Amino acid sequence: MTTLTTPQTAERGLSFSRAVSIVAKREIMVRLRSKAFIISTIIFLAAVLASAVIGTQAGSLFQSTTTVAATADAAGAVSALEGYEVTEVGTEDEVRDLILDGTVEAGVVGSGTEGFTVIGERSAPEGLIQALSITPQVELLDPHAPNPFLTYFIGLGFGLVFFMSAMTYGNTIAQSVVEEKQTRIVEILLATIPARALLAGKVIGNSLLAFAQIALVALMVIGAGAATGSSLLLDGLGIPLLWFVALFTVGFVMIAALYAATASLVSRVEDLASATSPIMMLVMIPYVLVIVFNNNPTALAVMSYVPFSAPVAVPMRVFLGTTTVWESLLALGVLVVATVIALRVAALIYDRSLLRTGKRVKVAEVLRSGT
Amino acid sequence: MISLRGINRSFGNHQVLHDVSFDVAPGRMTGFVGANGSGKTTTMRIVLGVLAPSSGTVEVDGVPMGPGYRSRIGYMPEERGLYPKMSVIDQLVYLGELHGMTAAAARARGTDLLERLGLGERLKDTVEALSLGNQQRAQIAAALVHDPIALILDEPFSGLDPMAVETTLEVLRDVANAGAPVLFSSHQLDLVERLCDDLVIIADGRVRAAGSREEIRARHSSPEWMLVTSADTGWVRDVPGVQVVEFDAGHVRFAADSPQLADTVLRQAVERGSVTSFGPLNRPLTEIFAEVVR
Numbered sequence: 001m002t003t004l005t006t007p008q009t010a011e012r013g014l015s016f017s018r019a020v021s022i023v024a025k026r027e028i029m030v031r032l033r034s035k036a037f038i039i040s041t042i043i044f045l046a047a048v049l050a051s052a053v054i055g056t057q058a059g060s061l062f063q064s065t066t067t068v069a070a071t072a073d074a075a076g077a078v079s080a081l082e083g084y085e086v087t088e089v090g091t092e093d094e095v096r097d098l099i100l101d102g103t104v105e106a107g108v109v110g111s112g113t114e115g116f117t118v119i120g121e122r123s124a125p126e127g128l129i130q131a132l133s134i135t136p137q138v139e140l141l142d143p144h145a146p147n148p149f150l151t152y153f154i155g156l157g158f159g160l161v162f163f164m165s166a167m168t169y170g171n172t173i174a175q176s177v178v179e180e181k182q183t184r185i186v187e188i189l190l191a192t193i194p195a196r197a198l199l200a201g202k203v204i205g206n207s208l209l210a211f212a213q214i215a216l217v218a219l220m221v222i223g224a225g226a227a228t229g230s231s232l233l234l235d236g237l238g239i240p241l242l243w244f245v246a247l248f249t250v251g252f253v254m255i256a257a258l259y260a261a262t263a264s265l266v267s268r269v270e271d272l273a274s275a276t277s278p279i280m281m282l283v284m285i286p287y288v289l290v291i292v293f294n295n296n297p298t299a300l301a302v303m304s305y306v307p308f309s310a311p312v313a314v315p316m317r318v319f320l321g322t323t324t325v326w327e328s329l330l331a332l333g334v335l336v337v338a339t340v341i342a343l344r345v346a347a348l349i350y351d352r353s354l355l356r357t358g359k360r361v362k363v364a365e366v367l368r369s370g371t
Numbered sequence: 372m373i374s375l376r377g378i379n380r381s382f383g384n385h386q387v388l389h390d391v392s393f394d395v396a397p398g399r400m401t402g403f404v405g406a407n408g409s410g411k412t413t414t415m416r417i418v419l420g421v422l423a424p425s426s427g428t429v430e431v432d433g434v435p436m437g438p439g440y441r442s443r444i445g446y447m448p449e450e451r452g453l454y455p456k457m458s459v460i461d462q463l464v465y466l467g468e469l470h471g472m473t474a475a476a477a478r479a480r481g482t483d484l485l486e487r488l489g490l491g492e493r494l495k496d497t498v499e500a501l502s503l504g505n506q507q508r509a510q511i512a513a514a515l516v517h518d519p520i521a522l523i524l525d526e527p528f529s530g531l532d533p534m535a536v537e538t539t540l541e542v543l544r545d546v547a548n549a550g551a552p553v554l555f556s557s558h559q560l561d562l563v564e565r566l567c568d569d570l571v572i573i574a575d576g577r578v579r580a581a582g583s584r585e586e587i588r589a590r591h592s593s594p595e596w597m598l599v600t601s602a603d604t605g606w607v608r609d610v611p612g613v614q615v616v617e618f619d620a621g622h623v624r625f626a627a628d629s630p631q632l633a634d635t636v637l638r639q640a641v642e643r644g645s646v647t648s649f650g651p652l653n654r655p656l657t658e659i660f661a662e663v664v665r
Contacts, residue, residue: 014469184452
């Protein structure tokens with residue numbers, strides 16, 4: 001187009017950032033006014049709070065006593081343990097009878113000097129076996145070494161938060177895109193503002209909501225930790241949490257943009273699930289892998305450079321102490337580059353497929369064609 | 372004045388617009404007529420900047436149309452749509468803001484418009500709760516909320532009941548009378564004939580005729596008269612310089628070289644019987660359209 005000369009036509013329309021903020025504001029207001037959104041948020045927060053409290057208190061909540069029959073020598077050793085109710089009997093056969101008729105759950109015979117035998121009907125209580133076993137002394141040189149059990153749960157936690165938010169808000173964005181396409185209001189919007197402003201507004205609006213929700217979750221977890229006096233939740237998690245926030249923010253924007261782009265390919269809400277399922281896979285696979293490989297440093301290292309799993313893998317590695325700052329920064333850099341590329345591709349797809357209605361549009365077709 | 376100059380547009384290998392040029396004059400209602408798939412919607416989308424032309428320009432008073440002007444056009448797409456679960460007034464405020472208004476100004480103007488369109492009681496209802504006719508009215512309000520300096524309406528009357536057609540018409544006339552160019556497409560040729568000042572006829576992506584309604588009518592029809600009388604009309608065939616287009620017992624339609632000749636026919640008719648009606652005949656737009664697009 002030639003250069004504009006007269007003031008009337010040279011006058012700019014609405015500025016890009018203003019258009020983006022109006023769209024983002026609508027996205028947020030619509031969500032906040034939706035009962036479904038408010039209720040699901042409350043349920044989600046309640047679930048997080050419950051698991052944080054129960055998780056730290058689980059030991060005392062689920063403790064019960066196990067009934068054990070024991071011969072004289074063994075009875076002393078077992079009654080010294082917590083959580084066992086001991087019935088002392090004379091002979092090994094009497095122990096077996098009591099187990100078989102169901103009076104007790106397990107039996108212990110033998111003595112401290114010659115070793116104990118734990119008897120059960122079909123299985124023997126693990127705790128009892130461990131308590132009576134002779135285990136070697138363990139000496140850890142790193143005082144901050146993570147507890148493997150905790151590692152598993154933290155991996156699960158990061159993965160779950162990322163997975164849940166990406167899925168929930170990804171789908172919200174996708175629905176909002178298709179709603180505009182299906183109701184054809186998109187044509188009025190496009191006659192007013194550029195497609196990129198519309199896309200940016202949607203991604204930003206929903207991202208802000210997601211971040212606010214995550215912040216609420218984090219506050220509740222920390223609050224629950226402080227209230228229950230548990231150091232488990234906070235110990236050693238501060239730095240990994242910061243990495244998580246940084247990578248989550250970037251990774252979330254990437255996924256949100258991809259959801260918007262794939263949603264713009266279809267014209268009806270009914271077709272949405274099949275169109276967005278590849279993106280869902282991209283979000284779900286790393287979540288599963290991080291849980292499976294939470295104690296495999298090589299797998300975690302590889303996953304920290306894959307954009308889709310980085311937001312979960314990098315904080316895990318930081319927590320485990322198996323990475324360096326520059327490695328984390330590199331992973332963040334890879335993610336940022338991937339996000340920029342994803343945003344560009346998404347904007348292109350979005351721009352070109354918004355006005356195509358009817359049959360589902362193919363990605364390759366969109367990328368080949370002009371506007 | 373909005374002017375299209377040499378607009379071409381292709382989708383893939385298929386060229387849908389060929390060198391489309393016409394003007395939409397300020398203060399006038401321009402009817403845009405063509406069969407389905409003739410390129411009306413594509414042309415309108417190009418004027419709005421929703422689609423880019425392959426070549427050619429859209430100008431305002433001789434200068435390429437910029438985003439400032441575009442953002443002040445009111446647009447009503449053929450496929451109607453508003454957010455189903457958002458209240459009518461909220462959507463108008465949203466669209467008004469996107470057009471650069473403040474929320475307060477958009478709310479005031481939106482309320483006023485909805486009241487004029489008879490939706491004053493339904494401001495806070497969601498669009499999905501409205502009847503189809505009322506949804507159409509809300510759609511019209513959406514095109515007008517930012518006080519547009521030009522209107523582009525794709526099939527604004529389709530699906531409207533006669534009452535709503537009149538209300539819509541009134542509102543559009545007001546905009547045109549305020550000096551804005553108004554372009555609207557329609558298949559309802561009788562309606563176009565009644566409403567528009569100017570006419571653009573498009574077929575297969577090419578403009579076949581453009582100009583004022585009278586010009587087009589004059590260009591595509593020889594002057595014709597209609598005579599209705601109690602007597603037989605077969606004698607009209609024998610009047611020199613007169614061509615009979617059609618006739619039966621009580622009426623005849625004929626073309627004459629001059630009004631004087633037509634008067635001669637009338638004089639003779641009065642002598643032969645009682646004349647019920649006599650007058651010049653406007654060729655209906657449907658006929659001109661069928662001829663022009665052939």
